Amino acid sequence: AVWELVPGDGGRMGWGINTAIIDDLSFWDGMILAAAAQTNCTILLTEDLNSGQIVNGVEIVNPFLR
Numbered sequence: 001a002v003w004e005l006v007p008g009d010g011g012r013m014g015w016g017i018n019t020a021i022i023d024d025l026s027f028w029d030g031m032i033l034a035a036a037a038q039t040n041c042t043i044l045l046t047e048d049l050n051s052g053q054i055v056n057g058v059e060i061v062n063p064f065l066r
Contacts, residue, residue: 006035010034033058
């Protein structure tokens with residue numbers, strides 16, 4: 001697996017804030033989803049968000065439900 005460090009810059013922060021507001025998420029969840037989308041991640045594994053929801057082209061999957 002290749003792990004990419006995604007630095008937080010002004011553009012990414014703005015996208016994260018917009019994502020949080022539009023999709024009714026916390027600031028941090030918005031930042032995670034913005035970083036995932038901007039790095040072409042298609043699936044985010046988490047138990048903290050709604051499994052099956054797609055935000056900015058990123059599908060949220062709860063690995064404990066599958």
